[in-house]
Amino acid sequence: MLSLTKSIFNNGSKIGFTSQVYLNALRQYATKTNKDSTTTPKVTKKQITLEKRLKKFDERVEKQLQKTLRGSRAKSPYNLFVASQYVNNKVESGTVMQRMKSISEKWKSISPSEKSQYIQKSKEDKARVDRENSELPQKPSKSSPYTLYIAAKASSKPTGVKVTEYFKTLGKNWSSMSDADKEPYIKQSEKYKAATTEKLDKYNQQVEQLRKKIVDNLSKK
Known part of the structure; x- marks a missing residue:
């Protein structure tokens, strides 16, 4: 795997992180030094570039991990109403502030029966979010x-x-x-x-x- 990785990299091909095994091979190559050199072992520019890419990849993984562990938040009735306005192309033209003001005024003017639809959808979304969050790893709290x-x-x-x-x-x-x-x-x-x-x-x-x-x-x- 390592020789294949080196061959692909030396040929200038685009590297894709296709699996955990392949990713580990890339890491090995990125940190491998030239032991055959009679001088101080050196790391090539290609290895440095690859190491930077791997670092960015690790940062993406960590960011996604922390986001997942925080869990999701249910959408409020108002947020669902705002989304529906955009989906149904009912948003008037103008700046962001003007559009949000217009949507806010519409929300205040709709009937209680119309609002109840969004309230119900919000409850359903909360039930879904609570169910999904309950399946996430829960870090035990310390009790001094x-x-x-x-x-x-x-x-x-x-x-x-x-x-x-x-x-x-x-x-x-x-x-x-x-x-x-x-x-x-x-x-x-x-x-x-x-x-x-x-x-x-x-x-x-x-x-x-x-x-x-x-x-x-x-x-x-």
């Missing part, structure tokens, strides 16, 4: 003793006390607590840590599988 303490006390906020002030008080209370009082939260945190380690390993495996899938998809383009 302090976090567990805050979570345990959060529901006990006195009526009339601001949330910020209450959590500030909890922070001071935690700082002044004895080791014996903190012990239950420390033990609970250790249990979470053991379970989280296993979940984190599974998460990393899922992310790696997703990364390979993205590489394969981008390689075909």
Whole structure:
């Protein structure tokens, strides 16, 4: 594979990332030095060019990976209405601001029954997005003793006390607590840590599988 890669590259042919195996071969060639040289091993200009292309490819993969992990967001009723205006060529000419103002005025003027159609479509889109996002790798959250303490006390906020002030008080209370009082939260945190380690390993495996899938998809383009 490596000799084939070198042959293709030396002949000036266009290189396409057709598979993960081929991509790995390209990486090997891009970083390979001339060991037969009697002087300091050198990397050719072609290898440098290829390495730059591979770097850009990696950046595309990482960008797509992070975008996928963030998940999708459901379209709001108004966004669906805006899209329908463009699809049906109902948008008046003018600047972007003028067109958006016109669409906004139309949205305000349509009847409740018309709006209900977009509201229903938005609910359906949210159900779809929630279903798809639930299938994405979910990174397990870390639970420190302090976090567990805050979570345990959060529901006990006195009526009339601001949330910020209450959590500030909890922070001071935690700082002044004895080791014996903190012990239950420390033990609970250790249990979470053991379970989280296993979940984190599974998460990393899922992310790696997703990364390979993205590489394969981008390689075909």
